[in-house]
Amino acid sequence: MNLISLSWNYIKSKPLNTALNVLLMSLGVAIILVLILLSSQLEENLAKNKRGIDLVVGAKGSPLQLILANVYHIDFPTGNVKLDEAKAITRNRLVKSAIPLALGDNYGGFRIVGTNHDYIKLYQGEISSGELWSYNLDVVLGANAAARLQLSVGDEFFGAHGLSVTDLEHDERKYHVIGILEQNGSVLDNLILTNIESVWAVHDHDEEEHEGEEHEAKELGSAFETGFPEGDEEDEITSMLIQYRSPMGAVQMPRMINANTNMQAASPAFETQRLFSLLGIGVDMLRSFAYIIIIIAGLSVFISMYNALKDRKYDLAIMRSLGASRGKLFVHVIIEGVIITTLGGILGIILGHGLMEMLARSYEKSEEVGVTGLVFVNQELYVLLISLAVGLIASLIPAFNAYKTDISKVLAEE
């Protein structure tokens, strides 16, 4: 027998009360945990995918949209820019490297991205089967895309115009799958990658209709490894991802591009920060809601302990008469409150992970964003500490009442 088992026996002796308090506490903790898991994973993934990209240059429009479309492949592109104009920017001495992107088509909901091998290097993508493309209309699939579309090396498919599944198919030119990438948790997992010229070729075909002439012979891409493809003045790309040579680039480049050209430049770092501050309002509201639930749980623990203590003053007086000091009774009551809220905290953490995993599984896009309920973050320890503190605070007044129980008076009352 010790204080912990004594408190535990009291908790067990009123299961309904305990269950209610534990449940209330766990609800608040679960909500907070889902928020923590969600925001920490989103933040991590957003940070991972913008690494190495200092500036995105594309058509004018919303800078946030530009970033979402071209870095994270979530939103629709703002439009296209002329290849020549884009190329002109890359000649600036502040530009260390530039990776062109051409978007516009999809297959089965997975975006077909025209680019060069630098794009794969940017995310440290590794080929798991087959090889990287060098000829037009050869494609390399990200791991998730390949798995979901059930495509493997050697398969062929027609791309569809637009970025969502239902759009019209380009049923003239087939893509050939020649390689599949290993899963690496970056945006590459959900993309179909090819030469920029492949994207052009598919679209040109629609417009010009070569009379009966089949493109049987494979064309070697003009810039499949690095740099920009050769094109005429009509040719367009969607955007380019720029890395600066020096920090001076951050000062001069965006202003130069936004003021002097028809294009716009947006910084992924700045835009994701802005996105988070926008999301932050909603997250903050949910979080304060969760804290309110936790406070109510604390209050509920306080009230039930305070009430129970009226019936327990004889018990407490008896304990004193058996030799228990005032301090021991104080600790005994505190332990009871802390056990209840800590149980709630632990249950809440389990519930939170379960909830997160359920959300992740029920929402298809979550795979692309990369969220799961099966990871643990350090902040969970703080959540546990908070639950402990709530129990401590809630039981402080009842414990103090236990501390100053007048044994003689209580025992003489009968």
Added chain:
Amino acid sequence: MISIDGLSFGYSDQKVLSIPQMEVKEAEHLLILGNSGSGKTTLLHILGGLLQPKEGKVVIGNTDLYSLSGHQRDKYRGQNIGLVFQKAHLISALSVGDNLLLAQYFSGTAQDKGRVYEVLEELNLGHKAEKKVRSLSQGEQQRVTIARALLNRPRLILADEPTASLDDDNAKKVIELLKCQAEKYQASLLIATHDQRVKEQFELQLNLSAS
């Protein structure tokens, strides 16, 4: 064994109790009589270290009870004084055995399940050790409180109206039990009561109403 010197107790200016001198020797039994309100319970609480007297000394053995700090007095009480009350105050959240273990834990003596069973067995409660307190009858519960009071081999047993809520049969048993156990442990036994059934069983009597 237990002696009182110049004891008085009262609320504000009103004096409720005043005992200039009293002594109970080791293994002696004393019955404290008096109508309700005569201060029996107050006296018992003072002797048990539960209630600080206004003036005077309570000495048990060589220990001046009220010169100890509150914490020391709690420990001393747990180890040397067995208390029995009118109602069987047991911790209903615990089993019978755990109620007794609690007495060992709070008094700071080693927790010894063998001793718990030994005492329960002596009072014919051995088979009830694992039972919940609520499943016991009134008489059985009172016997458990006696077992709890005896557990730490006290030098002094204080019983406040131990028979008041019991029927004749149980009342007789409880008194016999208290007397015979006190003898066994060579403890001084003080019983405060206004129960006429108890009167003739004790030689040494103190009547508070008369004084």
